[in-house]
Amino acid sequence: MSTIKNKKIAIVGGGPGGLTLARILQMKDADVKVYERDPGKDARAQGATLDLHYDSGLRALREAGLMDAFKANYRPGADRLSIVDKHANVLMEDDEKETGAQERFRPEIDRGPLKKILLDSLHPDTVIWNSHFTSLTRVDDACLLTFQDGSTAIADIVIAADGANSKIRPYITPIKPFYSGITIVEGAVYNSVVASPNIHRLLKNGKLFVMGDDKTLIVSSKGDGSLVFYTGCKTEESWSRDCGINFSDKAAVFNWFKSTFTDWNNIWDELFENASSHFIPRPQFCMPLDQTWNALPDLTMLGDAAHLMPPYAGEGVNMAMLDALELGLCLTDDGFPDTHTAIAAYEQQMRTRASATAAMTLESTAALHSSDAIPFLMQIVS
Template sequence: MTQIAIIGGGPGGLTLARLLQQKGKQVTVYERDKNRSVRVQGATLDLHEDSGLAALAAAGLMDAFRQHYRPGADLMRITDAAANILVDDHGQGKSEDRPEIDRGPLRELLLDSLHPGTVSWDKQFVKMEPAENGWQLEFQDGHTAYADMVIGADGANSRIRPYVTEIRPFYSGVTMVEGSVYHPETATPEIAALLKGGKLFALDGASTLIVSSKGDGSLVFYTGMYLPENWTKESGIDFNNREQVIQWFSNAFSSWSPVWHTLAQQATLPLVLRPQYCMPTDQHWEAHSNLTLIGDAAHLMPPFAGEGVNMAMLDALELSECLTSGKYTNEAAAIAAYETNMRQRAGEVAQMTLEQTESMHTEGALERMVAMFSGLPQQI
């Protein structure tokens, strides 16, 4: 039986493992986290009906999803820099068109769906070499393993991607800074009141501030603005130093209400710097017979259209169908068919995402976003 190695245990990799196991495939997921108890970082995820939710439905996991998703967490408010609310979903009642789930519970329900021992933890991929008809894998802890097929699901800084293609991502121009605040009801009460258990989008000129609530009661925020690509290395700011963090935020958001500045004052340090990269929208490579990519490893793009996790889970669904449907004469043909469709789909979404990224970080961003979510004509 074909031995399949999935490198990376994020939502895409775990969804793929579940779907392949349902079809009787032999799968091992190699994940660099020490164990399943490692806290999963990042904001909540909104899953879309035709992608993330479709993959969960095919995996037979919608009941488990309904037990863990967060009704109302998708409700959004749009504000200006003075914290005036201009769009408010909360007045419309709870919408579940794109239901939200925290990353941790999503990973848990996916892990619980897999055969015992599917995930090999603490496995940082180092390299691989052709062996027999497949690949010999080597990991940082000295572990080695053979796989007939390798699927890279290892994210933005994929170590599998260079074995597939030399095409590299380009800098989008926008850098985000991420932070978390615990116990926001007491640490940042005005922000907590604005957030109301949902999401906040605050825009002014070319700067954005996105805030999301989490199931553990904390919040996560992301600043966004156009900055030089090397700013993260050359700014001279120590984002583990409270005084410097407060000074940076004060300078970057000098015209914004003091309400927002409490985020820098109360955030857990260090803040995380996230320059945003994107793969070329027209990328192409020749398909391999026993190697492919899903998720950010295949089509990294900024997060401003909310498509990242959904694209990864849809990749998992489409790749699993190509590999198990019996429609293709061999695995090479199945991979080629998957990649052709995936690249076209991802290219279209990436182009839309780049346009949205620019729209949110140039003058008039607030007016455009309010118009879009109010159903009004947009002035471009």
């Protein structure tokens, strides 16, 4: 670990990517802190169930020595995927991924348990909570991080793991994402067996991909008995701001759904009628596939901060965790003469990999919101 010996490393963002990197670095005795804006580990509800892939998310957990903890916390059977049309006809069920080839094994785990596994693997006090990053300045040969509450931290290397709206990325490159053409509206239903029994039966503790009329509705079960769902529609980039819908008003969102998803089976109404009152509109953006920048000796990034893309290939968390593994390996590789060289090597391979994944993701995003959506997905999962 010659390149980072005696260096303080700051990771901004305590999601799966940032926490995985902290674990990889601490395994090599690096001096690392994670600065997370949430006030504590239980500050907010965690989102959808994640399916981890053999050669990315699961590889990172294997090399981090956390597979036993993962196997104790993942949800067997939750990778069941049902392809459904808008009339609620189940066209295909895929529930063989856990029993087939190892490379096809894509087990599901809720974000909460995954976060706990990663947090529990770190040294005490690694994560500094309530650290909402606001600015970075260079002081001599170090970086001074300033947070919203006025506190500061000094680090020799800073890694942006702060997601889609990264505040550190602009210190690395001015390149901005472009709009993908799709906006998601996210909602959640608690205690789905009681609140939405018909959807609950259809889910079978797995995931539904419902498609029709160039639109999608994805529903995922969670281990706590709740479900999360996401509509996907082609809209203008500014739609969520200009549409006039109050997304905290359940009735208003339900009216929008009924007028937009016309002729869809009434079973889907259960989701909107019984959702928690707060919906979240999420315009989907993607970084340019040919993005590049000059490597810096003390700043880099991973996950959505580096290569934001829509979720329609299930690669987001897997990419972030693989980034973390590869960056950690580069920074602790004695073969690199300095951190600048190590970061440059990591960024080159990360961009190449992310570009290919983003191209596949954009193709999938377009196909799932087209008239060929159902045959496209059936071909992929068959």
